[in-house]
Amino acid sequence: MSDYVLVTGGIGLIGNAVRQRLEDRGDKVVAIDRVAATIDGRQVIECDVTDAHGLHAIARRYPIRAIVHCGAFSGPMVSPDHPMQMIRVNIGGTANVGELARILGGIRLVFASTATAYGVTPDGPVREDVAMEPDSMYGASKAASEQILNAYRRQFGVDTVSLRLTWVYGPRRTTACLIRQMLTDALAGRTTRIPYGRDFPRQYIHLDDAADSMIAALDRPDLPQQAYNISGGNWLTLSQVADTVMRAVPGAKVEVAAGDDPGDIRQERFDIAAAARDLGYRPKISLEDGVKSYLSWLKANGAAA
Template identity: 50%
Template sequence: MSTLQQKPTLVTGAAGLVGRALAEKLVAQGRPVIAMDRQAQARAQGIEIQACDLGDIHRLHALARDGIDAVVHCGAYSGPMVARDSPYSMVQVNIVGTANMLELARVHGARRFVYCSSTSVYGTVSGDGPIEEGLLLRPGSLYGASKVASEYLVTAYAQQYGVSGVSVRLSWVYGPRRTTDCVIRTMIEDALAGRPTRMDFGLNFPRQFIHVDDAVRGLIAALDAGQLPQHAYNVTGDSWHTLGEIGRFVSDAHPGADIKLQLGNDPVDELQAKFSIDAARLDLGYSPTVSLREGIASYSKWLAGQCGATP
């Protein structure tokens, strides 16, 4: 993608973990960006986040009135553990919000629409894997169902209206500035504070993480791809570790860490076999660059800097 493009990329959820990192990366590449979120923010990196709710249709179109090159839609409730007691709000934000952004992309002639989806669309999937994108989707949560519905909207807008859209199915994202629940952050923060970490599940429960930098890399790859042979792509860190193993990785970075987990599945997450990222490698040129061990070590240093501790 040429850095000389004149029209900006509209990034939703720009105050969140992935949206913020994405907006910063695009600006660093010399690309114009319109960053929006529910709350306005002024940022030291030179990015001004415009206040706009996904349901405010008039405000959305006002932001895009001078034209946009593309939309990367990261704005949503960001996990099955969020808004569990607010199903109506989940539908309005995650599904209707996506429909509003797709209509904006259609009306303003966006070149590409990239939807930030989730591996939660698969629900529980047993076996050894690898799980490919063509597997029947059986979400086990309203969050996962909202992602499935939004993916179908992206595909329908592509087929019926010619909006070049693609869904990027991210696995669990971790890294600097994550604010929602994250077991890696909890383990690291406990270690830094000299607290024990105790969990009554997870010792044998696998979870597939992706560092925020790799998540951004995958979204940009989808944004810039010339052709899109598939409507959706798995984008993960290409690892498959139990929470017990992840605890040992944290202990490697913090030798004094006291982390003990019990057997059992995570009560708010699905048991899933390993995901294949072969299609993303082939079609998008995506490949993760941050191993889980490296990501945990660098995340530890960042968290230590935030609290003034010694990693």
């Protein structure tokens, strides 16, 4: 393929993983982020998604055949005290990317959304037609971004699709992650003490499965839905997650107290049947295997020190 896939958020966890998969299979990629960088020998160009002129300059320089939009403040724990910045980057940036896709014409735009956009859910399984009632600015920014892209699809025919990802864990995650905390504590010989969550459910997905779902959404033509739930296929309490870590990592010790996670919302199991049907998506990495591979990466990258 002669034209490029534009990946926004190229320094980020999912954007970098998507970019690697695309290039490794032979696609040409232009990755952008708010600062320039080189990751594993791969260049990321400086271009903030809030800079509409910069985005169009990138498109003039690199003919674009598709867009994977991962550029955003990622996670409810990021910049919670700066809601206007969240709106400017997440919503304004998505509008800029949608407008770029409209002007370019005839391209697929895949958006990394989040299951947090649902807010507290009704009883599961939770399908994509459940109303989104987010209770954080992060969730609201992603829900609003989805609606903007849906409007671009309905009014202008832009080929957009949003993937509502659950909690992503794995190599290079820099924001708060209990699995990483458990593993780094185990490597240091410490007991992890979590002051909540014994019966609190969380649906983790390994980075590799998340990236694979983005590639599948990029490749599949004529998708019948505008949004898809993407999870790792599990619905476990944090106590069960801790038990999995202790099985997978000899010597790991994790204590989990009762109570809900004060930084998260209670959600029922997400139904991923539509993603299986339309994207061919099925999670490949069990939590235990994912924990083991994450531990190996942490060891190789100095976490044991």
